[in-house]
Amino acid sequence: MNVTVFAAREQDRPQAAALAKRLDAELTVNEAEALQAPLALRIGEEGLSLVGDGMVLRADFVSMLPRLRPGKLQGEMLVRAAKLKGAPSPKAFDATAGFGEDSLLFAAAGFDVTLYENDPVIAALLQDALERAKTHPELASIVKRMHFHEGDSIGALKRMAEADSADEMPDIVYLDPMFPARSKSAAVKKKFQLLHHLERPCSNQEEILEAALSVHPRKVIVKRPIKGPHLADRKPSYSLAGKAVRYDCIVPPPQTD
Known part of the structure; x- marks a missing residue:
């Protein structure tokens, strides 16, 4: 496009x-x-905005501040799905960063987050949001834990698996592959229509899931529509479900030497 x-x-x-x-x-x-x-x-x-189809989209973390407040953050379904025991300095790998909102939740919850976004336009919007957040008094300390890369996350995961460095391996790999909008909200449908000009629904489900599992995370979290099929038909260990989306959590068996 x-x-x-x-x-x-x-x-x-x-x-x-x-x-x-x-x-x-x-x-x-x-x-x-x-x-x-x-x-x-x-x-x-106001920063960098995407304009089209009568809409204006901008990656902006300021609007998420109410969700980051004490008492609110721990109630976020994604934060609950990401909860780990015995991980004082947890690391997350967001393979499908988009506008970075979910990575912001990870970072606010104490994760050191590596973000990858493959689409160059969405990547530019995300980079702009990160740069603006670095100067915001309430966001600067959070986005300091977010390390953004433009490019292919599957390749990055495969390289990480080949290097097999325990210090680099993430505790959680997060996947939010693009899926068709199911909301009845006209605004949501328009937003997804605009984003679909740039990114198509995920067509390499097996490859991205296998790449995620190849780095031996403690957990893979997959965001899905509430009634959508499992990613690559892989049944999760458990799921957390809300009104519109659910988080399928895949817990691989522990590694054996």
């Missing part, structure tokens, strides 16, 4: 030019022209 990059302010034009070059995207200084494109990346005072 072709993306057009434009700057809302003259002072943002150098950043827009650099981003367009990195993405091999069209650059314009005409906002009206940019908004006629199927997708546009807008750089402005």
Whole structure:
């Protein structure tokens, strides 16, 4: 999908030019022209935004602050699914980072998180959110534990498995493969429609699950639609379910020497 990059302010034009070059995207200084494109990346005072289909999407961690408060965070279903015993310095590997909200929950819960996002446009939006969060008084200490990489997480997991370094292995591998929107909310459907211009539903389910298991985590957590099938038809050890999604938790058997 072709993306057009434009700057809302003259002072943002150098950043827009650099981003367009990195993405091999069209650059314009005409906002009206940019908004006629199927997708546009807008750089402005509020950061980097994705514009298309009558919607504006922006990765933003500030809106998640209420969920990070004491008494709220531990009630998050993902945090409950990620609970481990005997892990004073837990590590998580988010193989499908998206806008990074779930990784933020991991980091707020004390995990050191490695994030991978393969789509360059989504990666740019996530990187922008991380940079803005570094200067926020309530988020800076949390995002310090988030280490972002643009690229293929399957390859990264395979390289990690080959290196077989105990210090690098994550305690948890988290998978949130793209799936078709099932919500009846028009806004949610539009959001997924916009993201589906960039990323298609996961077609390599077996490969990504096997890559996750290859690093011998204590747990693989897979986010699924509440009534969706198991990833790669792999029955989980147990699941935590909410109204719209569930977390399938796969607990591999302990390694033997």
